[in-house]
Amino acid sequence: MSEGNSANTAPAAEPGGSGDAKTSLFQRLYTGTGAFDIVGHRKRWFAAFALLILVCAGSLGVKGFNLGIEFEGGTQIQLPAQGAAGPIDEDEAKAVVSEATGVSASEAQVVGVGDSAAVQVRLSSLDPGQVADAKQALFDEFRPLAANGQPSGAVISDSGVSASWGGEISKQALIALAVFLVLVTVFLVIYFEKWMAVSAIITLLHDIVVTAGVYSLVGFEVTPATVIGLLTILGFSLYDTVVVFDKVKENTRGLLNLTRRTYAEAANLALNQTLMRSINTSIIALLPVLGLMVIGYLLLGTGTLQDLALVQLTGMLAGVVSSVLLATPLLVTFKMREPKYREQAERVAERRAERAGAAQAGEAAEGVDPDDYFDPGDDAQLETELRKEKAVAAAASVPARNQKARDRNRGRDQRPRRSGTPTGKSTAGKGTPTGKRKRS
Structure with missing residues (x-):
């Protein structure tokens, strides 16, 4: 019991629990047991991304772009x-x-x-x-x-x-980017909620700045094909973020009524459950881009294909990293600023402290559910836990009076009946016609 208690009292420090000894790293990666504490180390990711943004922004301001002939004339x-x-x-x-x-x-x-x-x-x-x-x-x-x-x-x-042609391309690209960001923000607010939309837009802007900064640092030539490729990577980055947020939304439904897991832990579990999918999607998406670069440029010698492949390769790599290490940690940071989620996290901590004290004192487990000692590294416990939470969330969404009426109807329907007797009718004796009572 002490092992399960350790996993329950310090899930952020030891998210894998006993699962570290039971399963290999790749197995936990594929099964998504929540063994990788990505959200718990979000301050590290924020510092790394802030440094990366600072370097890229500094290069853009000091060095600028290596503009092609289409932009400079x-x-x-x-x-x-x-x-x-x-x-x-x-x-x-x-x-x-x-x-x-x-x-x-x-x-x-x-x-x-x-x-x-x-x-x-x-x-x-x-x-x-x-x-x-x-x-x-x-x-x-x-x-x-x-x-x-x-x-x-x-x-x-x-x-x-002429340089005017490149200027017109740049103007139209900025208009398309602005329209895209506005429509995406509206969609995310409607489908998800405010903080998810804010986190996704910040992640998207990060991908744009990093991609542009890499071009500035390395000195890649910026051509119209580069602008087109930059616009195409926005959809890929947003797609991966939306997939993760959709799982976070599913795992945190009805969370405020529960005391088994905080919002940060539920979001981290969702991130683990979609981590392998993000990796596989990125690898599959990068294969044709690499083929475009190798075949189009090295074999055919087409500079336009090289420009298109370079920006897509850079943007996709930045997009998958930010969707995993930046988007969800940002979301958790914003959500934990709300009092209701901080209070729920305090209730979770109090509940775990009570269970830990009872276990250490050797008290009887009266009223203690054995499943309270949750080990996120145990696939069986994880599956049972998710099933319970979905059931609680579904029950919480049904009005109480409808549930009571449904229970009363179910009680009447379950009364014993004789075989062959129509519902709601009875017979008094042998030979009595169906539906009629024998008078005394």
Whole structure:
């Protein structure tokens, strides 16, 4: 009994109880027994996320983004990656263009593979004379080969992009983000409740800031495909958070009338029950993103696919971590600020203290339910506990007068009847017609 009492009196410190000795780590992970005290260590997660947000926000403010040509405007010069003297190095091409135009090229990269490989050099806007000088210098230096295998200056192309186009993309993306956040907030308030909506929105904003901060820190180029990918990860992050909150809502229904578990413990149990699902969903979702990056970029050499895959990979990783370690701990912090949940937690602590005192004093267990010594690491106890709580919550939602009337009707229906006799009618003797009484 002392082991069960320990699990009951200090569930946050030893959430696994005796389950640690009975089951392996992976088994508890799959069964969701509440063995991982995520909510109980929420201050650690808050400190880690605050530090991450501070670093990302600082990078955004100091370093900023590596904006692509679509946002800043400029000129792009492209030529085949194969020249008369062999493969063309992108850094050498960048140096040739900078020397010929007098303008420092911002970026040079090789896109595509095999015969379709090409070198792209990007720099600020050039006038037609500078573009012509750059093309001639590239041809004189590398003599790029055409499809027929002969050097040709016609294979060197150029394109110019106005910065206004990228600005319009950014404006529309911000409008879409604002509309999305408003609609999501309304939905969460209606389907769940206020604090769940607030926690989900904070988690969503965290994912946006972290994804943007990673792009700023690493120096990934921001393109229109990056903006599109950023908008797509919002739905994934919100989906995982909603799944966890739905389980929290189920586990905490009718909780204020119970003294077996606090809101924090019920939320932590819900988080454990959906933890493996979150991990599996994330792995399955990341597989096609990795395929998009490997096949689209490394094999096909498409820069747009690389940009799209990078932002989705970063955002999905940030989303799954925040939905597990940030959303539910935030929810518990907000809920425990309400007096009714603090009072319920005090009643739980008092009840456990009484049970612990009775067990230590060796008193008789009169009026003590053996299930009071709850071990969240025991699957059988956990299943019984959840079934009891659902039954109590369901009974609490039915008005008392309807329940009494139903009990009276059930009592009348259960009175003994003779076989073959219609309900509500009786016979006085043999041969008496059904439904008629024999007069004395």
